[in-house]
Amino acid sequence: MKSLLIRLTHGLSEQDITEEELPLVREWLVKKYLTNKHNIYKFNSKYRAGVLGLVQKGTAYLHVIGENIKDLFINENNLGLATEGDLVIAQRLLGHRGPPSAKIIEIVGREQTYSVAYIILKEGRKTLVELKTEYPIGAEMTPEELNTYEVGDLFKIDNHENKIMEKIGNIKDPKADEKIVLAQFNKHDEFEEEVLKAAPSFKEVDASKYPKRKDLRDLTFCTIDPVTAKDFDDAIYWDDKNATLYVAIADVSEYVTPFGPIDTEAIYRSFSIYLPHRSIPMLPRQLSETLCSLQPHVDRLAYVFEIKLDLQTLEVVKSEVYEALMHSDRRFNYEEIDLFFEGKLHAKTKEEKEIFAWIAKLKPVTDRLREKRLQDGFDFHSTEIEMTLDENTNLVSTTVAQETPSHGLIEDCMLLANKEAAKRYKRGLFRIHEPPSQAKLQKLYQELAGIGIHVEIKNTIKETIDAIQKQAKEMDIAPEVDTLIIQSQMQARYSPINVGHFGLGFKEYTHFTSPIRRYSDLIVHRLLKAINRGDTQEQSYVLRNIESLSMAISEKEREAMIIESEYKARKYARWAQDNLNKEFKARITATDPELRAELHDEIIGAKLHFTAGSDVILFEDVLIRIDKVNIARARIYASVVGKLDK
Template sequence: MSSPFAIQLMNGCLASDIEQENQNTFQALQKAGAIEEVNGLWKLGSLYRAGRLYMGKDGRGYVEAEFKEQRDLLVEPDFLGDARHGDTVVVKRIIARRGRPSGKVLMVIDKAHLFTIAYTHRDESGNFMILDIRTNEPTYAKMEGMDLKAFKLGTVLKVDIDTDNVMEIFGTLDDPKVDEKISLALYEREDAFPEACVTEAIEVESEVTRSEHPDRVDLTHLDFCTIDPVTAKDFDDAIYFDLKNYTLYVAIADVSHYVPYFTHIDKEAKKRGFTTYFPHKSFPMLPRELSENICSLKPRVDRLAFVSKIELDRNSLKPLNEEFFEAIIHSKHRFNYDQVDEIIATDGRNAEGTVERLLTWLLPLQKITLRLRNARLKEGFDFRSEEIKLSIDAEHLLVNTQIETGTPSHSLIEECMLLANQAAAKRFAGDEEDQLGIFRIHEPPQLSKLEELLVQLASVGLYVEEYEDSPSLIRAIQKEAEKMGLSAEVDAMLIKSLRQASYAAHNVGHFGLGYRYYSHFTSPIRRYSDLILHRMIKAQLQDDEQEMEYLLRNIESLCARVSELERKEVKSEWDFRDRKFARWAATKVGEVFGAEVVEIEESGDAKAVLHADIQGIVVHLRADQVMLFDRVKVRISDVSIPQAFIQCEFVEKLSRDKMELA
């Protein structure tokens, strides 16, 4: 996927649309004559192409085609300039009579990496070296007035990729607190906010005065409540159900009211894209002064909200009427998931006061959401994916893990949010192919990918004879897996064979959920995509053509941006988790554990999940003695803290009965 800036150059944009960090490059492209003004928009000339550079093992580069009618451009080593693998480049076509289309790198417009994370090391022969933490390959670093050999071995360095200068020293690998810095830096996630953002956030009002918002719908009389994890500090969403009129109100924090375009807070939120969650700490998209205060739908205070109001048919539960408006709400109670699960289990027998009043609509709504879920799963899919929650102590060491599964309270909130997200997407999902919006899409899997999975599953005796398409094949595989007691294992493999959900300007539907239209509307505190959607709906409601034109002109690059930032956010969270698992495993080298083989790789390696007090740890072993889903005993033989990698040796196979005792 090309960078957001490259998409702007290919689609055409105004000079004022260009982000601050790309202004100099934009001007250099103008000067070089690579972009031209067409119908008021700046666009790449026909001889030029922008795209991501991929390096082959032979040292030649390739810039991928963006459209079917194009072919990848070959870039010979002499024409690469300073470009590296993964950079987004502008290439000038070389017109040749024969041979494959080729080009010359004119300019790097987005670097894949601005810095390297490295660490000091001595090999077995005592040779000093600096290793790249991503690849474990030797790299280079220098520090003015300092000999890096003087530092303690395992010192972690942030190194400028162009100058090789050390930008920052993170600490040493023997200190568990360094993991946080490594995982954030590897995926360009930020912790502290620039001072200008904090200053802006402090200046925002700390309470809502109703008289200052006469145009908003006053819903403060309605019994809204929030349902969140026990540890939540920011409350994005509140719900209320009007039982008499069968109307659901989903009130979402009105972040777009407090975060105008082009403010320091907006620019930083756009740069971060998402809140990053580590087990011990979150790294928010918005300054906490906003996310945990005025934007948070706290109980018993007035708050500004952007509301999705959905009237349901009593029989079919299909939406009859959907509207959006700006409102003021006053949440009456803050529930956590455990409390609501307890209420559902006991049918609210012990409730009193405000809670008892809220239950007059909350308990009937829970039964309605159960019906909604059952109807949804006729079209969509239910994959059993367990979430593992890590507990970290004050020393940043892993203490324990806990498996979190969806409960009735989670499902209640999820179904309400799904209704609001669909309603928001429908506003932009016309019949025309060129209809633009910001959609959360999940493309159907390629049948060939699922058939590859079938071949693997045949090795454990799971067969599917008849199927018509991808959905019917997935359901058939799940049915067979359930008979064999392998539902969780097979679902994990199915999820891997599916495409990733992403954000797109053109709607293609959401395969996993079984929806024709879907977007993200309900979490603008922690997702920039939702903030964009709020702005678009408001521009639509206010018939603000100028605003809508600006948003739609740049929507493809915004979708590319948030999709890429989402991947980085998720990888950062996984990387941190794996670092904690590796530190735990390093204290267990030589010990034997039960494990289950979950993947056989083409490289001849296998992955297995350990059965230990700490759950969810994936280890690597040679595949020549094991098969898929084998229950085995393994010995932890080697652990790399820098690469967060755990190697095991095969000990013996176990029967299923023995496995339960292991």
């Protein structure tokens, strides 16, 4: 429903309306919520669609969706029966004094279309309640039905229909955590039968069938990825003699064509989801892990950026992007390349000897590219936690992911290709990141003052933050302060209009290098191919719904991030349940509006809530005791029992 409202805000072509959506569109047209001009359906200027925010004392604000405009005030006379989280259509009230206002005309659904409920015992009786709030839900069970289930049984709920869809497990089972986080957003690992039939229909690459593609199979490409990776999006090759970088990307658009069953499912998923123990791919595994993946020792179709650099200035002299045939000679993991840089890994084959020769010459170039990039962009060191789970998906251990030289090498190659892709169009799909608001910066400066960092406002935000980071490094709290700075930033998102990328310091930027796991990159590939062919009809076809598509993809990205972080929170909570009343080291991460901390012990990163306040300061190291755990809400409650020396 939300997707439909966003598309109708920007204008929805008749041919893009699904069979399920058509009756609603026709009904709203009759009610004059919509206009129809040249077969484009759009909200009448009097109406807005949005999500109702927190209702207090009978009034609320409507968060308008599909547009970056101010919230609309709804007073108690214009609220009707709407409650927080409802998706509504509202009529703007023009000519009124005070803030922009509206009245709710129709409730059309819930922002959170799906949720999870479970059975608890309340006053000796079984009751079905929402998992995170323990409030009764719209979907109900009769006492007879409830008695057929166990306490703790979990159910996926359709909030729009107030319907129980399926039982997904029991809260006591750690394996149910995955089903809980996926059910909230109606995500699933399995693909529809139609998609599974389409995926195996593609044949292995036969080079003779692609005479128009540039043949790069003689170049010693390699891939460098995490040791656990199964889908290889990108491969690189450095021609040192001509100072030319080749970034070869899986040519997913050759296989996934618009409006086919695989494309429809890919749009719905928009991103691969990565959990500690496994991934849930955007594309069927026959494509993501096999035919599209740039596996070693086999011919593959690739979309390649060839980028010639001026080694004095590091400016791009010339770049071109084209469809190619390539052949990866080696699949490396990051650890192997780091060992090579340390002089601990040596070539065993002719191909490895060639690859190591050009990688050794590429590294100083990417080091300098990074140095140049950080003159305008930021170098943040936030802590990323990796989890190890046992066969029952219980938490065994945590480690801090390390950024190493091999990561840096690949990162700057990919950033260069992404920048070059974004330069090739004025309207398309950009990855944008706006500067932080003054209000957020002031809050950041106040927090930093509380821990003894004196903020001197410089000529630019960049200079101010560089100075803050320098002080944090001297105080040995650089990662913690970087986390605070990141929290003060706007969230990066997708947009059809370029406003630059503040965090990276780039004037234009997009996502080009990961079409196996991000739908955004697939759109960029299609657009660049149309531009290369001079096919203006195809360009307009790709961009037809780009405003609503960019918003929808940004939202899917947030969903994937929530799923990944909530899953980890559930693993932490189960571990804490097994460690009740034990003491651990922790670091204070927030004092306002409430006290919060993170474990810094044998387990790292578990977020703690406190049962009572304590006389502590931000980033202070403390000893805590785990007092209680709410498995349903994935919350760990603790109390401070002592302070530790840094």
